[in-house]
Amino acid sequence: MELIKPEVVQRVLDLMKEQDLYIHLEMTNGAYAAHLDKSKIAAATFIRNGVIRYSHGSIAGKGPYRVGLKLEHGWVYSEGLTHYDETETERLILAGHDNDGKLLVSLQLSREPF
Amino acid sequence: MERHILVVLPHPDDESFGISGTLAKHIQSGTPVTYACLTLGQMGRNMGNPIFANRETLPYIRKRELEESCRIIGIQDLRLMGLHDKTIEFEDKDKMTKLIGDLITELNPSLIITFYPGYSVHPDHDATGAAVIRTVQKLPKDKRPTVHCIAFSQGCEQEIGAPDVFNDVREFVDKKMGSIQAHRSQWQLKTILGGKSPQSKEVQERFGKERFWTYRFD
Numbered sequence: 053m054e055l056i057k058p059e060v061v062q063r064v065l066d067l068m069k070e071q072d073l074y075i076h077l078e079m080t081n082g083a084y085a086a087h088l089d090k091s092k093i094a095a096a097t098f099i100r101n102g103v104i105r106y107s108h109g110s111i112a113g114k115g116p117y118r119v120g121l122k123l124e125h126g127w128v129y130s131e132g133l134t135h136y137d138e139t140e141t142e143r144l145i146l147a148g149h150d151n152d153g154k155l156l157v158s159l160q161l162s163r164e165p166f
Numbered sequence: 167m168e169r170h171i172l173v174v175l176p177h178p179d180d181e182s183f184g185i186s187g188t189l190a191k192h193i194q195s196g197t198p199v200t201y202a203c204l205t206l207g208q209m210g211r212n213m214g215n216p217i218f219a220n221r222e223t224l225p226y227i228r229k230r231e232l233e234e235s236c237r238i239i240g241i242q243d244l245r246l247m248g249l250h251d252k253t254i255e256f257e258d259k260d261k262m263t264k265l266i267g268d269l270i271t272e273l274n275p276s277l278i279i280t281f282y283p284g285y286s287v288h289p290d291h292d293a294t295g296a297a298v299i300r301t302v303q304k305l306p307k308d309k310r311p312t313v314h315c316i317a318f319s320q321g322c323e324q325e326i327g328a329p330d331v332f333n334d335v336r337e338f339v340d341k342k343m344g345s346i347q348a349h350r351s352q353w354q355l356k357t358i359l360g361g362k363s364p365q366s367k368e369v370q371e372r373f374g375k376e377r378f379w380t381y382r383f384d
Contacts (some may be wrong), residue, residue, distance in 0.1 A: 053212070053217050078209075083288045083290075087319070096252070097211075097253075133383075137220050143222075145220050145221070147220060152215055153212065153214060153215035153216060153217045154211045154212055154213070155213055160222070
């Protein structure tokens with residue numbers, strides 16, 4: 053994973069528009085959040101291999117970044133993205149990591165199921 | 167001496183902190199150990215520090231880490247059960263009972279090690295323990311293996327009492343360190359030891375004892 057280069061991500065988002073895509077979207081503060089700090093709630097959510105199609109998608113911000121994908125009937129939104137997998141040629145793998153490297157959020161798109 | 171030990175835990179690295187010393191000790195004395203690891207921990211949020219994994223590469227990396235950990239502990243029989251991280255509690259209960267029941271039938275263990283349902287913090291831990299207890303409970307009383315549970319939720323001792331099994335595993339702390347270190351996407355041994363040497367008295371004390379609750383069936 054490398055720090056996001058927004059122009060690279062934007063190019064991939066443009067290439068993937070107007071087609072059925074599998075999405076992995078998640079956000080988590082860790083299964084031990086409440087165990088380690090009683091004032092917190094362990095909160096996590098993910099959707100894996102949902103199918104979406106967007107008419108346009110863009111990356112915004114100066115880092116950490118935000119991505120919005122406009123769907124026929126709604127939106128996909130993700131904030132806090134810091135890293136992308138620079139080795140992927142067919143898929144978009146984005147994630148947001150904290151200073152310890154822990155994953156906070158991820159947004160991934162692929163033409164094949166994950 | 168145990169006839170055969172069956173370990174049922176949901177995530178690679180669940181074996182490291184709480185039970186690797188106990189397993190290494192049993193293995194040294196000749197007891198066969200089977201470790202059924204239910205998932206590949208594919209939803210873990212630790213990706214190495216510095217980061218070297220992502221959501222898609224993580225399961226492959228964690229599988230290799232688990233194999234290395236087992237090699238260090240001496241576990242001869244690792245079974246990857248193919249379930250998905252975070253979903254154990256939502257799996258079909260009959261399917262889970264069959265999965266564990268089949269392992270018990272095949273291996274005829276005298277001891278099973280798993281998590282204490284309700285007192286193990288992570289929903290996958292609790293659901294794994296619950297599935298084991300449910301399965302063993304269905305066996306005739308004289309056919310039930312002993313079940314040793316790991317518990318670590320805050321205040322658990324107020325509800326389930328103190329642990330009743332204490333294993334001195336100081337002799338095997340090096341294997342435990344090796345097991346933790348094998349899971350390098352999840353843990354940095356240096357951070358865990360806080361700059362202390364693995365041979366130091368504090369580390370030996372902290373990691374040299376393992377404790378379990380014997381599950382009391384009705």
